[in-house]
Each structure stands twice: as structure tokens, then as C-alpha cells.
Amino acid sequence: MNSPLEQLTGELALRPLIISILDWAAVGLLLYLAFQLVRQTRTVWLIRGFLILSGAFFLSNLLGLTTLNFILDKILIGVAVAIPVIFQPELRRFLEQLGRGEIFSLLRPDRSPDFEQTALDQLLEAVRDLSEERIGALIVLEKSPIDERLLQDPGDTMDAVLSKSLLLTIFYPKTRLHDGAVLIRNWRVEAASVILPMSTQIPARQLGTRHRAAMGITEQTDALCVVVSEETGSISLAERGKLQRPLSVEQLAETLHRRYRRAETTSVFQIPALGDWTRKFFPASSSQSGNSE
Numbered sequence: 446m447n448s449p450l451e452q453l454t455g456e457l458a459l460r461p462l463i464i465s466i467l468d469w470a471a472v473g474l475l476l477y478l479a480f481q482l483v484r485q486t487r488t489v490w491l492i493r494g495f496l497i498l499s500g501a502f503f504l505s506n507l508l509g510l511t512t513l514n515f516i517l518d519k520i521l522i523g524v525a526v527a528i529p530v531i532f533q534p535e536l537r538r539f540l541e542q543l544g545r546g547e548i549f550s551l552l553r554p555d556r557s558p559d560f561e562q563t564a565l566d567q568l569l570e571a572v573r574d575l576s577e578e579r580i581g582a583l584i585v586l587e588k589s590p591i592d593e594r595l596l597q598d599p600g601d602t603m604d605a606v607l608s609k610s611l612l613l614t615i616f617y618p619k620t621r622l623h624d625g626a627v628l629i630r631n632w633r634v635e636a637a638s639v640i641l642p643m644s645t646q647i648p649a650r651q652l653g654t655r656h657r658a659a660m661g662i663t664e665q666t667d668a669l670c671v672v673v674s675e676e677t678g679s680i681s682l683a684e685r686g687k688l689q690r691p692l693s694v695e696q697l698a699e700t701l702h703r704r705y706r707r708a709e710t711t712s713v714f715q716i717p718a719l720g721d722w723t724r725k726f727f728p729a730s731s732s733q734s735g736n737s738e
């Protein structure tokens with residue numbers, strides 16, 4: 446049996462190892478949260494560009510290519526200075542979530558493909574009904590975080606599960622929230638009554654401010670925007686300031702599925718959400734938690 450002294454020295458020897466493991470686990474968690482924040486947005490391409498530049502910098506240093514190394518060094522310094530500006534919306538949201546104690550919401554399983562599919566189905570069903578009943582609607586699907594300063598009015602925060610009934614209720618003409626746009630963020634209804642920036646382009650004559658607002662927000666961000674016309678019930682999809690119209694619900698579904706499938710397959714960091722793993726081990730409970738909020 447070990448003497449108390451031997452036990453103590455044994456524990457002391459283990460301590461640095463435990464601290465090291467904790468240290469690396471914390472770093473791993475931080476990196477995971479950061480990747481979750483930028484997952485499937487255009488920011489991953491910026492990170493990839495930065496990593497490629499850094500790789501080229503180290504390679505040029507290794508090979509003694511001094512002029513190239515000098516230039517890459519200056520570019521990397523410039524990029525490092527620009528990063529807080531480029532990532533301003535992401536950093537702001539990260540700090541807000543941290544301050545509100547909501548940062549672990551990034552670990553929630555509601556960002557899974559199943560959750561996205563259900564939300565997309567609900568959205569499409571709502572658009573079908575809105576179109577059939579000729580209820581005007583404007584729905585922004587955020588990809589990269591939208592800088593709120595772009596919006597004329599950020600509207601009323603909702604942070605609610607996306608459902609067909611909720612969308613129909615919001616856009617029903619007699620409700621207080623029906624005017625303006627709904628903002629969908631992470632497949633949840635983030636806000637309603639949002640006033641979007643107007644496009645300066647003049648759309649086809651029969652299209653008014655709702656369609657111009659859809660063009661406006663998609664000119665300035667990488668969001669997609671679905672419009673249902675109150676006058677004709679026609680469905681449009683705005684992307685990069687251009688309107689595709691008129692679309693049937695099936696055509697809209699096909700386009701949105703294509704966009705989101707492509708976003709998934711082109712994601713640079715294919716890191717599954719922790720929720721994906723929890724779903725594997727606890728299939729029933731985790732799928733419920735994804736939809737019950």
C-alpha cells in the first residue's frame with residue numbers, strides 16, 4: 446500500500462496533466478463555439494482565405510522567398526486589422542449571447558438538418574396558404590448575420606419556433622405585426638414587423654414597396670427573401686437584389702432546397718453539432734427537444 450506521502454506526490458504529479466486536459470478541453474469548446482457561429486455562412490470562406498494566406502506565408506518563409514514573404518506579411522497584418530470589422534455582426538452576436546448567458550444555445554440540437562427540414566416545410570406550407578388566400582408576406586431568410594444598422598426598423602423580437610400557423614397569424618391583415626417583414630434566423634422566427642432597406646432599382650411596373658424591400662435587403666446581404674403579393678398571390682424569391690417570379694410553391698421549394706443543400710455541402714468546416722451526436726445516442730428525446738421550444 447502507498448504511504449500518505451507517496452499518495453500525495455502521486456496526486457501532485459497528476460495535477461498538471463488534469464489541468465492540461467481541462468485547458469485543452471476549454472480551448473476545444475471555444476473553437477467549437479466559434480465554428481458553430483460561422484458555420485454555413487460566407488464567413489467560412491473568409492476564414493479559409495485567411496488560412497490559405499497564412500499557409501503561403503509560412504511556406505514562403507520556409508523556402509526563403511523573401512519578397513513574397515514580405516508582401517504576404519503585410520497582407521496578413523492588414524487582414525488581421527480588418528477581421529474585427531468584417532466579423533463585427535458575428536462578434537457582436539457572440540458577445541450579446543455571452544452576456545445573456547445564452548452562449549450554450551449554440552450547442553442545442555435545434556440546428557440539425559432535421560430541424561431545418563421541418564422548419565423549411567412549415568415555411569413552404571405557410572407560403573402556399575398565404576398565396577392561395579392572397580395575404581401579403583415578406584420573409585427574410587438570414588444566412589450570414591444581418592447587421593441591424595442596415596434595417597430601417599428591427600421590428601419586434603420574437604425568437605419563436607418557426608411554424609406555419611405562426612407565419613399565417615403574423616401576416617393576417619388585422620394583426621399588429623402584419624406590416625413589414627419577418628426575419629428568420631437559424632430557422633427560428635427572430636422578429637416580425639421588420640422594416641427593410643429599399644432597393645434603388647425600379648422593379649417591373651406592377652411591383653411596389655414590398656418587392657422593392659425584398660430586393661433591397663438581398664442587395665446588401667446574402668439573405669434570401671420570399672415575397673407573397675397581396676394583390677395577385679404570386680410568389681417571388683429575391684436573391685442578390687434580383688427577383689425570381691412568379692414561382693410556384695414547388696419551384697420555390699426546389700430552389701430553397703438547392704440553396705441549403707449547397708450551403709451544407711460547401712461548408713468548409715464540416716463539424717457536426719453536438720446535438721447530432723446526442724441525437725445518435727438519445728434519438729427520441731433529442732428530436733423532441735428540437736421542436737418543443
Ligand SMILES: Nc1ncnc2c1ncn2[C@@H]1O[C@H](COP(=O)(O)OP(=O)(O)OP(=O)(O)O)[C@@H](O)[C@H]1O
Nearest residue numbers: 581624625626640641653654655656658674675676
Ligand atoms: N421597407 C419595407 N420593409 C418591410 N415591409 C415593407 C416595406 N415597405 C413596404 N412593406 C410592406 O409592403 C406593404 C405594401 O406593399 P405594396 O402594395 O406597396 O407592395 P407591392 O410590392 O405592390 O406588394 P403587393 O403585391 O403585395 O401589393 C406594406 O404594408 C408593408 O407591409
